[in-house]
Amino acid sequence: MSHANQLRYRGVRAFALASVLAAGLVFGNGSAAAAIDSSNTIVDREDRAVEAIQADTRIDFVPPLDGNPLTREWFHHGEAAFKISGPHAEDWKGRITIGYQVGFPATLNGKIRFDYSTPGLGVDLGGGDGAVLKIDSLIPRLGLQVEVGFGPGIQTIECASGEISGTSGFLRMSGFHGTVTGVVGPTNIRPFVMVVGASGDTVITYGRLWTL
Numbered sequence: 416m417s418h419a420n421q422l423r424y425r426g427v428r429a430f431a432l433a434s435v436l437a438a439g440l441v442f443g444n445g446s447a448a449a450a451i452d453s454s455n456t457i458v459d460r461e462d463r464a465v466e467a468i469q470a471d472t473r474i475d476f477v478p479p480l481d482g483n484p485l486t487r488e489w490f491h492h493g494e495a496a497f498k499i500s501g502p503h504a505e506d507w508k509g510r511i512t513i514g515y516q517v518g519f520p521a522t523l524n525g526k527i528r529f530d531y532s533t534p535g536l537g538v539d540l541g542g543g544d545g546a547v548l549k550i551d552s553l554i555p556r557l558g559l560q561v562e563v564g565f566g567p568g569i570q571t572i573e574c575a576s577g578e579i580s581g582t583s584g585f586l587r588m589s590g591f592h593g594t595v596t597g598v599v600g601p602t603n604i605r606p607f608v609m610v611v612g613a614s615g616d617t618v619i620t621y622g623r624l625w626t627l
Contacts, residue, residue, distance in 0.1 A: 454467065454468045461614075468585075470494040476627040487602045487627050492588060497579060507612065508612070516569055518603035525564050566599075601626055
């Protein structure tokens with residue numbers, strides 16, 4: 416690569432990184448500085464180790480803005496990461512998904528409504544080892560209503576996902592906002608990270624319970 420092209424490439428990367436930082440999300444390579452909360456690993460059919468990681472997780476419950484006693488509201492901070500090792504790890508491709516298991520003792524009418532919000536961005540940020548994370552699909556699906564019965568029950572909600580490739584990378588969340596409406600009694604939130612390879616090999620790591 417020529418010197419001019421190198422400068423142009425660095426400028427594009429700097430602009431992309433600045434755009435992501437401004438929106439409260441950071442993509443990057445590795446998760447060395449983060450405190451790992453949970454992880455899980457599988458070996459895929461190509462004999463590569465595929466690891467899903469949660470790190471620096473913190474969920475802050477707050478009084479619901481709508482004032483509804485059946486609403487639970489929270490802000491999620493932390494990292495969702497992946498690591499690939501083994502033969503031809505740099506060629507690995509897949510998808511990362513973040514979401515929650517929501518456990519509740521009862522509902523008012525057999526339905527719960529789940530809302531979340533995070534920036535919908537269209538930035539690809541790669542690294543020296545070939546890792547690329549495409550975040551254009553991280554767009555909120557507002558107003559998801561689920562038939563769950565009168566409880567007790569556990570509902571799995573996939574919030575956002577994006578295409579990934581290479582040997583490692585992470586999504587850092589700050590102020591990821593979620594609410595669930597229609598629940599009665601204490602409500603448990605368990606965050607998870609799921610990594611699925613292009614061949615369908617799947618690994619999920621579940622974090623600790625957070626209770627309101």
